[in-house]
Amino acid sequence: MHINTKNLKAIQDLYPDELAHCYGCGKSNPDGFQLKTYLVGDETIAYFTPQPKYTALPGSVYGGLIASILDCHGTGSAAAFVCKNEHISLVDATTIPVRCVTALLKIDFKNPTPMGVELELKGKLRSIEGRKIWVDMTLTANGIICATGEILAIRLKD
Numbered sequence: 001m002h003i004n005t006k007n008l009k010a011i012q013d014l015y016p017d018e019l020a021h022c023y024g025c026g027k028s029n030p031d032g033f034q035l036k037t038y039l040v041g042d043e044t045i046a047y048f049t050p051q052p053k054y055t056a057l058p059g060s061v062y063g064g065l066i067a068s069i070l071d072c073h074g075t076g077s078a079a080a081f082v083c084k085n086e087h088i089s090l091v092d093a094t095t096i097p098v099r100c101v102t103a104l105l106k107i108d109f110k111n112p113t114p115m116g117v118e119l120e121l122k123g124k125l126r127s128i129e130g131r132k133i134w135v136d137m138t139l140t141a142n143g144i145i146c147a148t149g150e151i152l153a154i155r156l157k158d
């Protein structure tokens with residue numbers, strides 16, 4: 001079921017302008033994917049429909065794209081979970097004071113990801129250990145989990 005995100009703020013839209021150029025999720029990169037991650041309760045969600053140019057085998061999505069969007073959903077989720085943990089409201093914020101980058105990203109490709117349908121990405125917090133944030137992710141198409149991911153995001157020092 002597609003969650004209505006109309007009244008939610010995407011975590012990437014709260015990144016300060018100087019950090020909003022990421023190819024995967026920067027709102028200021030017109031050539032990028034501009035992935036949007038939303039915190040909904042205890043999990044994060046994002047939707048993305050790949051263009052046909054990201055084809056691997058005919059009819060299926062290229063694995064590098066899948067890794068790319070899970071990378072950005074993972075760091076976005078990590079920032080969102082840190083904010084939640086520290087009672088920083090994403091509703092009231094215009095920018096967030098948390099910066100996370102990927103140290104480790106693991107993807108399991110479980111099934112071919114079909115081209116031409118909306119993909120649903122979900123994230124769940126596994127743990128926050130100091131500056132280390134572990135997030136588990138799934139990528140689903142047509143109700144089938146096509147990939148799972150785990151990310152270790154590191155919160156940057158000020």
Ligand SMILES: CCCCCCCCCCCC(=O)SCCNC(=O)CCNC(=O)[C@H](O)C(C)(C)COP(=O)(O)OP(=O)(O)OC[C@H]1O[C@@H](n2cnc3c(N)ncnc32)[C@H](O)[C@@H]1OP(=O)(O)O
Pocket residue numbers: 014015016019022024025071072075079096097098099100101102103104130131132152154156157
């Ligand atoms: C809101 C605005 C957003 C702004 C950001 C918006 C952009 C979105 C980003 C999208 C996602 C990306 O593509 S990000 C781009 C790709 N990633 C990168 O370029 C990161 C390159 N790597 C680095 O810069 C560095 O290695 C860091 C920052 C990750 C870590 O360096 P550091 O800060 O010096 O910290 P360091 O002491 O080494 O590590 C901290 C702890 O993490 C552990 N650790 C570090 N790396 C690993 C690892 N690969 N596997 C296991 N553990 C690791 C260490 O053992 C340590 O554990 P312990 O001893 O404490 O237990």
